[in-house]
Amino acid sequence: MPLESKVPAGPLERRWLTHRDHLKLVAPANRRKFVVIIVGTGLAGASAAATLGEAGYNVKVFTFHESPRRAHSIAAQGGINAAKNYRNDGDSVFRLFYDTIKGGDFRSREANVYRLAEVSVEIIDQAVAQGVPFAREYGGGLDTRSFGGAQVARTFYARGQTGQQLLLGAYQAMSRQIEAGTVVLFPRTEMLDLVVEDGGAVGIAVRSLVTGEISCHAAHAVVLATGGYTNAYYLSTNAKASNVTAIWRAHRRGAYFANPCFTQIHPTCIPPSGEFQSKLTLMSESLRNDGRIWVPRNAEDERPAAEIPESDRDYYLEAKYPSFGNLVPRDVASRNAKAVVDEGRGVGLRKNGVYLDLKDAIQRLGRETIEERYGNLFEMYERITAENPYEVPMRIFPAPHYTMGGLWVDYNLMSNVKGLFVIGEANFSDHGANRLGASALMQGLADGYFILPYTLSDFLAGHLGEPVRTDSEVFRRTEAEVRERVQKLLSIDGKRPVDSFHRDLGRIVWDSCGMSRKESGLLKALQQIPVLKEEYYGNLKIVGNGDTLNASLERAGRVADFFELAELMCRDALARNESCGGHFREEHQTRDGEALRDDDHFAHVSAWEYRGAGEEPRSHQEHLHFETVQPTQRSYK
């Protein structure tokens, strides 16, 4: 099947507006005749559910969480970008577009990214109207700060809890529609399969996490808003339950998986302290605004930070990238941290971090200002490390954080499976090979509030009057397969608990397909993963059964899908024989150690087609056309 991006023609700045004007509409009286399923209630899912509910569609929303407000968008700290130019510092829609496409190392679609920058301003208006308590100036206007990869201050924030406040805004808007009866919520209900008939999505199969009951729901369209797959690394900044299952099951039913190797390793996280660590904690990138990153010049320097004089400190980012300094994009900051730690200049007991030092800022601005900006982050750091960051510099190290890859979608956010839409982090669309800070919230809400509602109506308009029903053969078959899969996991009755497998898998993926990748490592991982997977299906131990709340069983299904995904990540990383953004192939670097792209061979999206268990997946390529910007070697010097 050829990949049609459906990017409209015409001048870049008119494309979305013109396209929108020609999308088909569904009349208000007809909207309630359509059933739309949304899976996931993070920023993308909740904002889409609220908006479609307001429009009058019949929306069914599914989440495995006990409440929609638990979705992991809640944990986003730093902020949300918007090209408002309130600061009069030269920002514009074009600049946000340009920074995003450059930050992504020229591996995303121009038209998608331009649209994202365009609607960014409406998101702030909507959030403010909902009562999101953004930071304010004394004059009553909105405050902004700067973030990595940009030379303007366009990031709106609500202390270090911007994701929480934006998610609560979307959750509350959705709650209003639940009250109105347009949205029906199914909490503690996990999607375990997509039902596909004649190449189109017609519903989903789900399992109740309380009773274990497996059932099906039919709809005119299915929207997946199920987030990213960073937990393939086991240790990551994602919530423990974040997983790939919904989009992986859709992939197995025909949806192409795009750029699975494009994963983001976030530079500012708390370094791991021990072997039983269950997750890694992010310290917002906004700290890089006021914090200076350094390590001792000398690897043997064992003195506490305060005793190391300026002359013996290496502020390596400021030295190497004078224009952007500590605010280089995430991939660049992460790789440089890894480089100094690999040289033996890491700090802390395990020598596995670099300093993020706010001493100068505390002196310059006063403790009160720093507390107002970052108070909650400092408290969190202190709880975890038992060190006081007002007195000693924080220690940070990169950690898996976000996945740019995801299900392939066209300009309308529809996958190659008709009627299957994918929004937010779950799709691949806007961030190329590296996402800039404060852009995930922007994309999730852009998709949910302002893009999907238009493109979905265009799809639905052609299906008026079609019945939705679950009493067909394809639903029965899918449901039976889901039941069989759950049963299979329960019946293995081996010796090893699921987490021990997940940890081992994570180590393989981190070592081979983490911050840097090379052919030999990827080939080795492609041998190790199937061996571990085989052990999984022979030696997994799940206590209990399938008809009660059983967290191990839930995790076992998710880890089973991570195994398959991990192979595809490595395969994709191997096939992309270039470096770009977060995908750093050691074989391809500039003399300064920067990512060296190969635009002649790899200016494309790799979209993988599932061809059955044990079959090699097939790669399809969508060529990326650059008409407005010229791909260049990124420079942040």
Next chain:
Amino acid sequence: MKVTLKVWRQVGRAASGRFERFEVDDISPDYSFLEMLDVLNERLEERGERPVAFEHDCREGICGSCGMMINGRAHGPRARTTACQLHMREFKDDDVIQIEPWRAGAFPVLQDLVVDRSAFDRIIQAGGYISVSTGSAVEANLIPVEKEVAEAAFDAATCIGCGACVAQCPNAAAQLFTAAKLSHLNLLPQGKPERWHRAVNLVEQMEAEGFGSCVNHRECEAACPKGISVDWIAKMNRDYLRAKLRGVRKMKLAG
């Protein structure tokens, strides 16, 4: 280090429960409390015993999933700290730690330490929002908000909906949760048009969910991991009273 746990076990909503005793050794003081439970669970699974069910997700103190009574305190001994952010260095070697689920009639136990908090969602559905449909917003800076007001609204909005306030209250009242949302929205200029209806709807939905009455013990404030102030309860009572004096009744705001 080594600790002894007395954990509430209950297989399902209708089942009766009891305390079960576990010894967990070889624990690092740097483990979080939940990592200590992970270790326990993995050992139980290896022995073929049912692991302890507990709710958790972000493990950063923001999603509000985790929550358990630890030695009689919601989220444990450390102030302004969720259970997931509590570390074993807060305990001593050979400590006995009692772990129970939130205790409240409006939060029925589903299994072990997992309770059903959907009553909170229904309170929000009754009016915990500003009714503004997507696309109808005005330019953001056309609504100036005094910095002090924005900060105060944030202080209330920081609630993570974990339910510690209810669990710690001798009456299992949900005043702090409800007042925090009401105050967040009623303080802001955007929230003013619906403030009286919001007050009545939230308060009366809270009562309908079977939460207890507030008798000013202030245990909720002490237990709140986000430090939300009981002053908001006074504000809620004022708003509610003023709304009732205006003759406002509970009604559907949405639809």
